[in-house]
Amino acid sequence: MFCFQCQETAKNTGCTVKGVCGKPEETANLQDLLIFILRGISVYGEKLKEMGAGERSNDDFIAQGLFATITNANWDDARFTAMITEGLQRRDQVQHKFLAAYKEKNGSDFDAALPEAATWTADPSAFAEKARTIGVLATENEDVRSLRELLIIGLKGVAAYADHAALLGFQKDEINDFIMEALASTTKDLTVDEMVGLVMKAGETAVNTMALLDEANTTAYGNPEITEVNIGVGKNPGILITGHDLKDMEELLKQTEGTGVDVYTHGEMLPANCYPAFKKYDHFVGNYGGSWWHQNKEFESFNGPILLTTNCLVPLKKNNTYLDRLFTTGVVGYAGAAHIGDRPEGGTKDFSALIEKAKACPSPIEIETGTIVGGFAHNQVLALADKVVDAVKSGAIKRFVVMAGCDGRQKGRNYYTEVAENLPKDTVILTAGCAKYRYNKLNLGDIGGIPRVLDAGQCNDSYSLAVIALKLKEVFGLDDINDLPISYDIAWYEQKAVAVLLALLFLGVKGIRLGPTLPAFLSPTVVKVLVEKFDIKPIGTVEEDIAAMMAGK
Numbered sequence: 001m002f003c004f005q006c007q008e009t010a011k012n013t014g015c016t017v018k019g020v021c022g023k024p025e026e027t028a029n030l031q032d033l034l035i036f037i038l039r040g041i042s043v044y045g046e047k048l049k050e051m052g053a054g055e056r057s058n059d060d061f062i063a064q065g066l067f068a069t070i071t072n073a074n075w076d077d078a079r080f081t082a083m084i085t086e087g088l089q090r091r092d093q094v095q096h097k098f099l100a101a102y103k104e105k106n107g108s109d110f111d112a113a114l115p116e117a118a119t120w121t122a123d124p125s126a127f128a129e130k131a132r133t134i135g136v137l138a139t140e141n142e143d144v145r146s147l148r149e150l151l152i153i154g155l156k157g158v159a160a161y162a163d164h165a166a167l168l169g170f171q172k173d174e175i176n177d178f179i180m181e182a183l184a185s186t187t188k189d190l191t192v193d194e195m196v197g198l199v200m201k202a203g204e205t206a207v208n209t210m211a212l213l214d215e216a217n218t219t220a221y222g223n224p225e226i227t228e229v230n231i232g233v234g235k236n237p238g239i240l241i242t243g244h245d246l247k248d249m250e251e252l253l254k255q256t257e258g259t260g261v262d263v264y265t266h267g268e269m270l271p272a273n274c275y276p277a278f279k280k281y282d283h284f285v286g287n288y289g290g291s292w293w294h295q296n297k298e299f300e301s302f303n304g305p306i307l308l309t310t311n312c313l314v315p316l317k318k319n320n321t322y323l324d325r326l327f328t329t330g331v332v333g334y335a336g337a338a339h340i341g342d343r344p345e346g347g348t349k350d351f352s353a354l355i356e357k358a359k360a361c362p363s364p365i366e367i368e369t370g371t372i373v374g375g376f377a378h379n380q381v382l383a384l385a386d387k388v389v390d391a392v393k394s395g396a397i398k399r400f401v402v403m404a405g406c407d408g409r410q411k412g413r414n415y416y417t418e419v420a421e422n423l424p425k426d427t428v429i430l431t432a433g434c435a436k437y438r439y440n441k442l443n444l445g446d447i448g449g450i451p452r453v454l455d456a457g458q459c460n461d462s463y464s465l466a467v468i469a470l471k472l473k474e475v476f477g478l479d480d481i482n483d484l485p486i487s488y489d490i491a492w493y494e495q496k497a498v499a500v501l502l503a504l505l506f507l508g509v510k511g512i513r514l515g516p517t518l519p520a521f522l523s524p525t526v527v528k529v530l531v532e533k534f535d536i537k538p539i540g541t542v543e544e545d546i547a548a549m550m551a552g553k
């Protein structure tokens with residue numbers, strides 16, 4: 001195996017024996033093979049589009065296939081084997097459609113060369129052997145590999161956000177067209193400029209996808225509003241829901257109403273507490289625990305069933321006892337955990353098994369008490385725009401520091417807590433994603449009633465931070481987003497964060513600090529390009545970075 005898609009990759013080079021995340025070699029290889037097959041489907045999909053015969057039937061499958069390979073999403077080899085088998089069938093169908101359309105248009109058979117991803121086929125007994133030969137290292141040139149993988153990794157994040165939006169009925173052909181174009185591009189010999197162009201287009205597509213998901217979420221559930229989220233527990237048994245899928249949240253709240261079972265969020269589902277459509281439920285108690293990597297401890301003490309709607313699902317440790325309380329759904333999978341199937345056409349998912357399980361479980365053990373404040377997505381912040389602008393003009397707010405992104409296990413991530421603690425009191429932290437757990441329970445106070453930590457929501461809600469920045473640029477009459485008093489000190493972990501990073505680059509944001517380490521999939525040459533074009537830099541010490549950010553550097 002060779003996997004370097006996340007920040008925790010071994011020696012910041014690549015996991016080669018087993019993932020630092022716990023991913024076994026077999027799973028890693030099957031994930032590579034699934035991506036290989038998605039490339040093959042996309043080769044034909046792109047050709048059909050060029051002929052004006054667009055094919056939409058594989059859009060959801062491709063997005064979900066990419067999504068399933070995201071770090072800590074799916075650990076179930078049987079699911080990957082099934083997806084690869086289905087992928088081969090889909091590829092055959094789209095191949096036939098293309099060959100027929102080609103012949104009809106040209107009067108002769110298509111006879112040009114095709115990449116292996118478009119032609120290789122086998123039954124599942126041969127998957128493991130093939131999977132060993134088509135991974136990341138199959139591309140020998142380090143810089144080509146780096147640009148291809150940067151594109152694929154960013155694409156995984158885009159696909160995850162596109163899938164959430166699609167589940168709420170929001171899809172855009174141009175997003176799915178780009179996903180196909182990008183996958184197909186990795187089977188071609190392109191120039192460096194062409195590959196860099198595709199990476200930038202991935203950033204543009206990430207912006208469009210996050211905007212679409214924002215529209216989907218706010219249309220379905222209203223605009224997030226300032227909310228004090230309870231972090232203590234009640235007396236009833238509870239269900240803990242984590243991941244990002246708000247449709248699952250909606251259906252779980254509806255199905256648990258009146259059952260005597262309470263609902264709590266964990267990790268990235270925390271922002272669900274701030275949506276009007278969810279706040280109205282009395283049995284929606286609040287948030288339990290911290291970010292994803294604390295789950296082995298916190299799922300244990302929660303006592304009730306846990307629903308994983310997306311990543312991050314961490315493998316259970318030997319002493320964990322909650323496998324029979326663990327439920328997965330959507331693209332998430334884990335051998336031994338019960339899987340809640342997709343909703344039937346026009347219907348809902350069936351969470352009755354979780355509810356019955358919860359009724360037989362003790363209530364959660366309290367691990368903390370109090371509240372944390374959230375709900376500062378773009379609509380809420382723009383409602384405070386006059387107050388914010390006045391505070392900037394009066395000098396009460398000197399600087400905003402965007403500390404969005406991810407949390408993770410690495411010790412070096414204390415940096416983000418220390419930056420939050422040591423930033424001057426006239427700075428405001430803008431955050432989104434699970435990075436917030438590094439500082440959202442510190443009492444950092446407020447500036448004239450504006451909290452010093454404004455939490456826009458999940459990592460996809462980083463879109464809100466872009467909307468806020470663009471609005472401030474307009475209000476202050478600036479030509480360049482980089483002239484705003486905003487610094488970017490971003491933490492990354494997995495592939496959605498890469499999509500967000502590419503989105504920021506597409507929007508022209510320069511001088512981003514990225515940590516705790518730069519991605520291993522960036523070759524020295526690609527890093528050089530990013531530094532020259534965008535002034536990207538690794539984080540330094542807390543003191544140096546705060547001083548530099550306050551000086552606008």
Ligand code: SF4
Binds near residue numbers: 018028
């Ligand atoms: S997802 Fe991260 S930790 Fe897991 S195998 Fe890949 S690089 Fe390693």
Ligand code: SF4
Binds near residue numbers: 311407435459460496
């Ligand atoms: S914030 Fe980062 S680690 Fe957390 S779910 Fe989003 S991308 Fe993953």
